[in-house]
Amino acid sequence: MAAEGDRIFVGKIVVGTDPNEELTKNDWAIVVDSHGIIKASGSSEHILSRFDGEIVKLGPYSILMPGFIDAHLHAPQFGNIGTHQDLPLLDWLTNYTFPIESKFSDKNFSEKMNAAVVRSTLSRGTTTACYFGTIYKDDAVALATQCAEQGQRAYVGKVNMDINPLATYYLEKSAESVVDTAWAAREIRGLGNSLVEPIITPRFAPSCSVSLMQSLGKMAKEQDMAIQTHISENEGEIQLMKERFPNDGYLDVYEKNGLVSDRCLLAHSIYLTESEKKKMAEKGASIVHCPDSNFALMSGVLDHQSATEANINVALGTDVAGGASASMVDAMRYAELASKINTINQKQTTSYLNFKKPFIYGTLNGAKALKIDDKTGSLEVGKEFDAVIADVSASLEPVFLDNDSPDELLERFVHCSDPRSITNVFVRGKQVFSS
Amino acid sequence: MAAEGDRIFVGKIVVGTDPNEELTKNDWAIVVDSHGIIKASGSSEHILSRFDGEIVKLGPYSILMPGFIDAHLHAPQFGNIGTHQDLPLLDWLTNYTFPIESKFSDKNFSEKMNAAVVRSTLSRGTTTACYFGTIYKDDAVALATQCAEQGQRAYVGKVNMDINPLATYYLEKSAESVVDTAWAAREIRGLGNSLVEPIITPRFAPSCSVSLMQSLGKMAKEQDMAIQTHISENEGEIQLMKERFPNDGYLDVYEKNGLVSDRCLLAHSIYLTESEKKKMAEKGASIVHCPDSNFALMSGVLDHQSATEANINVALGTDVAGGASASMVDAMRYAELASKINTINQKQTTSYLNFKKPFIYGTLNGAKALKIDDKTGSLEVGKEFDAVIADVSASLEPVFLDNDSPDELLERFVHCSDPRSITNVFVRGKQVFSS
Known part of the structure; x- marks a missing residue:
């Protein structure tokens, strides 16, 4: 399936919403349509075999997460x-x-x-x-x-x-x-x-x-x-x-x-x-x-x-x-x-x-x-794409991160990143900040 | 007085060492000799009329402080x-x-x-x-x-x-x-x-x-x-x-x-x-x-x-x-x-x-x-120049800082700067980091 203006974000993505479970998935992909709506989410293999669009590949120390x-x-x-x-x-x-x-x-x-x-x-x-x-x-x-x-x-x-x-x-x-x-x-x-x-x-x-x-x-x-x-x-x-x-x-x-x-x-x-x-x-x-x-x-x-x-x-x-x-x-x-x-x-x-x-x-x-969890707050299908891309290696030396699971990388982001790590910010699909 | 390799840092400088007093002086100047020793410190007017050297003028939102x-x-x-x-x-x-x-x-x-x-x-x-x-x-x-x-x-x-x-x-x-x-x-x-x-x-x-x-x-x-x-x-x-x-x-x-x-x-x-x-x-x-x-x-x-x-x-x-x-x-x-x-x-x-x-x-x-306060820990005459230049405006919008006293700017640095503000680091006069 291809649609004009679709973007496919591929890499480590925070898709979980239960704090007792894994939050960040590896090799994940999210399709965002031209209206800024998340239209699909799944393993990158699954998504890339089914959707076309501009591919945005995240770096090895980057995480896409809800804004x-x-x-x-x-x-x-x-x-x-x-x-x-x-x-x-x-x-x-x-x-x-x-x-x-x-x-x-x-x-x-x-x-x-x-x-x-x-x-x-x-x-x-x-x-x-x-x-x-x-x-x-x-x-x-x-x-x-x-x-x-x-x-x-x-x-x-x-x-x-x-x-x-x-x-x-x-x-x-x-x-x-x-x-x-x-x-x-x-x-x-x-x-x-x-x-x-x-x-x-x-x-x-x-x-x-x-x-x-x-x-x-x-x-x-x-x-x-x-x-x-x-x-x-x-x-x-x-x-x-x-x-x-x-x-x-x-x-x-x-x-x-x-x-x-x-x-x-x-x-x-x-x-x-x-x-x-x-x-x-x-x-x-x-x-x-x-x-x-x-x-x-x-x-x-x-x-x-x-x-x-x-x-x-x-x-x-x-x-x-x-x-x-x-x-x-x-x-x-x-x-x-x-x-x-x-x-x-x-x-x-x-x-x-x-x-x-x-x-x-x-x-x-x-x-x-705010009762807008049908629109934002997580990167789930049907929601608007309010999101942050964070490159943890902009705050911490990459050698410290080399064995991280996706959630460990997210943990480092929360515990000791600084604003240098915020590389891209999107609201309803539109990029509103990039470093 | 001029000596080969002297540098004169001019601007807001943390020279105080008593936490009950003002720490940061405005329009201050510090002379660092080629061995990395602080040889003079005083109002910029006083220092610049008496010393020659390479002048390092700090920006309006920058502070020179001890490392x-x-x-x-x-x-x-x-x-x-x-x-x-x-x-x-x-x-x-x-x-x-x-x-x-x-x-x-x-x-x-x-x-x-x-x-x-x-x-x-x-x-x-x-x-x-x-x-x-x-x-x-x-x-x-x-x-x-x-x-x-x-x-x-x-x-x-x-x-x-x-x-x-x-x-x-x-x-x-x-x-x-x-x-x-x-x-x-x-x-x-x-x-x-x-x-x-x-x-x-x-x-x-x-x-x-x-x-x-x-x-x-x-x-x-x-x-x-x-x-x-x-x-x-x-x-x-x-x-x-x-x-x-x-x-x-x-x-x-x-x-x-x-x-x-x-x-x-x-x-x-x-x-x-x-x-x-x-x-x-x-x-x-x-x-x-x-x-x-x-x-x-x-x-x-x-x-x-x-x-x-x-x-x-x-x-x-x-x-x-x-x-x-x-x-x-x-x-x-x-x-x-x-x-x-x-x-x-x-x-x-x-x-x-x-x-x-x-x-x-x-x-x-x-x-x-460490009993090395004769050498470092403050920017006093006779000590070695272990210092940081911090540009607070690299972390905070300049309009937020416009009415700051020198110590208020230092307070913002301590309370809410991030590593982007660390622009230059010196040890014994030698620059060991610059952003």
Whole structure:
């Protein structure tokens, strides 16, 4: 079978999706059609005898894998990336974060920075990103425009906050916040790029009035939008919530206002109670684990095991600039590290992770959180080709790799590659980055 | 003043050595003479009006800094880098580490791998490395030869182990171990390269007989050699020691056998008792903190604060392949992370580190551990020019960096640069790597 514009990728390919099984197949082949859809997958012998097309042969140390899904990051914080990580959450917001976010009212600054943000994440293999923007509607549109132009699949959220005692200069009026959110959503859809969508983005309950949350919950439902926010990241934040809502749990506040759906991404979720975990699982909402940030701001360490046992889907985020790395590979590494910290602390547990589960967190589980796992998150037939080619030998001397099984090569990629290894990035079949 | 072969490096330069003060100076200049010695340092205005020479002007996002001192790593484990990190120490040694180390009895394999190891570390800015080799004397010489040829300052240790119930195929006879160590030391000195020295390297007390340790202690004293070994890394290992030496503490065993000097580098040191800390400080021995490895093998988390309070010098190591990264920049990052984990765990402490102390751990403190801080570890007048030029904009979009102070740029380098940022590496004035 031959069709105009088909490409056949041949070599080591991550086709597995079960972290308890082999993820990477040797001598595999995937056929991608001219619309960017994966139309066949199988042993290279099988595929090459049945399909014609432009053959893309991977190098001996290269792996084709699903693109990464960064399920939580803040575009306007990239200017602070790797600096200002010496304070816990609320002080960090006050001293470093609100000041930089407030600069995005400047259109030129917003455009310049957002362009650089999308370049940064794409070049690290992030094919889908769930961005928090700022409170400025134009900034959200500028970010979405960059995603569309550079070809990244993205969810772009204008941030809502009508309460902010920490920085009164960075605050919206309630009604305006709702109107601006609706406007930004229309404008983003108006870009006419089916890869880029608006997402409802209340910063977190402490910064939102109940009426604002209600309006946002209503909008999410009426316009069938995904929702992202923060929960239970830090003990100071939780204390704030207890004072403001003495009769409700943190998750209750979101739920009562229509903000906990099966397309709801709740970043951090470190200090969830057992009943909150149960509720999240019932609702089909996802945890976005952000270990880099959780370490840097000394927020705490997610107990991934109890989240998994509660049947909650766990996705992964870089949480720049709480996290210092825009690389989802680093996020995977830190997720494994977080699990090992739990093992060190609790002694008795042996539930620490190897590289496989974090890899699934950062790919398929991100797609599941957004309910786009029919389109992306793995390299399965019928899905769109969101993919990364990684040459591990660009980071490590080839002689170290010579006896690797395909999964060992993937393990090295996760554990100790650097961005030099990301050689090609594709979204819906289109190459959006090459080194 | 002009002298043949002088170079003047001009730009942002890390000249500070006090982590409580500014480390990086703007518009600074350093004069390096043809022997690789730093002969002057001052504001660029001051220096350029007084010295002639080839001017090396750093780019706007580049920093000249002291080269990194990796005070603990295992050359023969690089073949396992980034894999096999799913078991605690003793099982890890048995299943993964002894098997790969035993391959270095093969001369061709040893030469090929050691060449790649030195390339790997040099290209990441490690100007001084304290290597553990294998039990094979020829392998130690092959490694030292590579260091000499590639221009790295190095301490190369033939490993001693005459007890090894975990892997009987990887074991020496006691007398042979001593003779081979003396032979390797002679051969290494015979290379005639003053940058490369042998170092006494009992693997750790559980793998050494008392008579072997005594002989090694004697050799260290007679030949004025530095000593490196492991201590108190893991609770299983400590239990082993208690069973074998019920009447002595772990450090006592080393001390009684002449192995605790002021040039003794004790890797890990996580579970030292208070009296052991006191003893180490008295003896002037150093801790080599290896956080990457300590996390990966779930060994524990060093309490850097109590080590510092006990006046023990803390150096830093990658501990490849317990650690997955050959980069001392990652080691610095993980040292900060370890301190933050302690803060998360203990709640009350506010002693977490920023980037500065780990930077000093990985440079000047390594030199102090080896008592070569008159020669290297910082860019001070009279020292040899062991240095790295790092272009932070090779890792991060320049627009993110535009308002950085020199120390903020250094902070970004430590927190989120990748190896692309290492553009030039010098040892004793000679460029040994450029990207």
